[in-house]
Amino acid sequence: MKIALVDDDAAFLEEFQRLLSLNPREKGITVVSFSSSNAFLSAPLASFDAFFLDVYVDEKDGISLARILRKEMTNPLIVFVTSSGDKAVDAFALDAVHYLVKPLDANKLEEALGRIQNELEAKERKVVFESKDSVVSLRLSDLIYIESFGNDKYFKLADKSFSLRRSTQELLELLKNDPRFYLLSRSYIVNFSYVEGLKGYFLELKNGEKIPFPRERKREVSEAFLAYLQS
Numbered sequence: 001m002k003i004a005l006v007d008d009d010a011a012f013l014e015e016f017q018r019l020l021s022l023n024p025r026e027k028g029i030t031v032v033s034f035s036s037s038n039a040f041l042s043a044p045l046a047s048f049d050a051f052f053l054d055v056y057v058d059e060k061d062g063i064s065l066a067r068i069l070r071k072e073m074t075n076p077l078i079v080f081v082t083s084s085g086d087k088a089v090d091a092f093a094l095d096a097v098h099y100l101v102k103p104l105d106a107n108k109l110e111e112a113l114g115r116i117q118n119e120l121e122a123k124e125r126k127v128v129f130e131s132k133d134s135v136v137s138l139r140l141s142d143l144i145y146i147e148s149f150g151n152d153k154y155f156k157l158a159d160k161s162f163s164l165r166r167s168t169q170e171l172l173e174l175l176k177n178d179p180r181f182y183l184l185s186r187s188y189i190v191n192f193s194y195v196e197g198l199k200g201y202f203l204e205l206k207n208g209e210k211i212p213f214p215r216e217r218k219r220e221v222s223e224a225f226l227a228y229l230q231s
Helices: 010-021 038-042 062-072 088-093 106-124 166-174 215-230
Strands: 002-006 030-034 050-054 079-082 099-102 124-132 133-140 141-151 150-155 163-164 182-184 188-191 195-199 204-205 210-211
Touching: 002 038, 010 030, 010 106, 030 038, 038 062, 050 106, 062 079, 079 106, 099 106, 099 141, 166 182, 166 188, 182 215, 195 215
Parallel strands: 002 030, 002 050, 050 079, 079 099
Antiparallel strands: 124 133, 141 150, 141 188, 150 163, 182 188, 195 204, 204 210
């Protein structure tokens, strides 16, 4: 795990490294510290697995940095760190993995690292589909939604699309232990991690698409999405 730590408080940067040295995960973690937002933005951001951002850094606060990361990367793993909880709503609106309030302690750091590890493992989970003509392997973290046309399924991924002939029940069985995926209707299985929000009777996706759902299911869909965000 490679972490970018952005904070202009030298004492906190030192304390973070001290607490990390006491953590059982420490041997598998590399931390690169940045004391300014400009230095951070000049770094190869895609080389990091996760980002610990101080909410108050300098002229670009942590919330602004998170918005930049979201534009440049797909679902970056972000943990906000601050001495105050007044930005928590903004932080979780940006799909933060965790929100830590200073002073940091070993248990809080372990909780954040555990959440990041779970997210990284979920990102790497793959499924394989075989057909008469080919074998298709895909990472579930790249799968935005599946659209049904009978047993013909259209798979929309972050970087490509393809179709396969599979039953909905077979797909639900493959995805049943992954909380990101939700049976929105008879036509769609959607990955909640790509959902920006609900508007009317549509899910608005981060790529700009809108997916409809039945009017009578609005409350159920809203509760399911909220439960996903809270988890």
